[in-house]
Structure formats: structure tokens, C-alpha cells
Amino acid sequence: QKEVEQNSGPLSVPEGAIASLNCTYSDRGSQSFFWYRQYSGKSPELIMFIYSNGDKEDGRFTAQLNKASQYVSLLIRDSQPSDSATYLCAAGDDNTNAGKSTFGDGTTLTVKP
């Protein structure tokens, strides 16, 4: 079982809709969580990070963290065709050794015009 699990998709939404991406993690000690976007053939780029339970909003993006359920999500409002990409969820090491981040295998999102 991978330490960070994501639905591989593909997830397809119409333009203007809300896209919801989900992620679960196994290390209860993890304190840091990240969403990266990766276009085909490109390297990952940071979308959002979240450290505390609850919601964190940045423009059209909202990250949600529930440490009790070991669950992280990313909502993309007013989805655009340019949002079509693979979205990678990552969890940082536990709080006694904040070193590497462990990535899920990503969810592929397609936004249809």
C-alpha cells in the first residue's frame, strides 16, 4: 500500500464546473501537505500547501485538510481547459523528521470546453 493514495482518474469536468481531487495518507505524523500540478512532459509545480486542519483558499483553489481522517483534498472552482493536467498530492515526513515529501501517483484532470 502506498503511503499517499490518489484516484488515478481520469477525472473529466466541463468548463466552469468544480473539480474535486482527493488524497489519503498513511503517516499520522505528517504535518505538511502539498498539491502540485504537472503538465504532460513538464516538471511538477506547486499549487498550494496546507499545514493546519480546515480550509485554505487561494484564488480558484481551495485545499482542505482533515488530519483525523488522514484526508486532503483540492477543489478547483470555475475549471478552465488550462487546468487540464495531472495533480500530485504530497505529504511531508512526520514532525520529528521534516525531511522529504512522499508523492501519490497523481490524478489526471481533463476540463472540457
Place this chain on the structure above:
Amino acid sequence: DTGVSQNPRHKITKRGQNVTFRCDPISEHNRLYWYRQTLGQGPEFLTYFQNEAQLEKSRLLSDRFSAERPKGSFSTLEIQRTEQGDSAMYLCASSRNQGALYNSPLHFGNGTRLTVT
């Protein structure tokens, strides 16, 4: 902030040859990471440095892989006696250490794509 730079962008080599990749991190970042990514998979952790110290190396990593960051600036990743299974995108990332509790976001380079024939 000129970004993370990786060289070469592409490398094709024959099985059994040695290859070396270079990564120049963002100048003020003291942490440097190497990941490997294959098609359809997320980045897989290989190793990371804080300044010149190599703090962790993946237990899954073969002894054929070695990395250095001699002066705490650029880093090299060497793969000896390459195998076809080593074919992948090798990603370097850097970050500024925020302390013991939280990880900082990673800034990735464009990667080096290795093809072993």
C-alpha cells in the same frame, strides 16, 4: 530567483555505462532533493541534502546510485552500470528549510530524461 537548473535535459546511454547528472538549486535554498519519475507514477524519493550533508537516502535505492553536494551548492547524481530499468525522468528540487516541524514546498527543475538502451 533563477529557478532550479538541471543538466543535461536528455541523456541516452547504453546499458552498463555510467552517467552523471547535475543540479543547481535556487541559491538561497539549503535543501536539495533528487526524485525519479516514470510514466504514470508520482515522483519517487531518492535522496536529499541539507547544505553539504546527505541526510537521507531511499532504502530502495541501489548501491549503483550515488549523490554528492560537495560545497552545499550544486549536486551531482551518478548512476553506475546503468540498466534499462533506470530509464526515467530524474528530478531535482530545492527548498528552504523551515525548521523541524514542517516541510517547505519543493521547487523543481525541468528534469533530466534518461534513456538506457
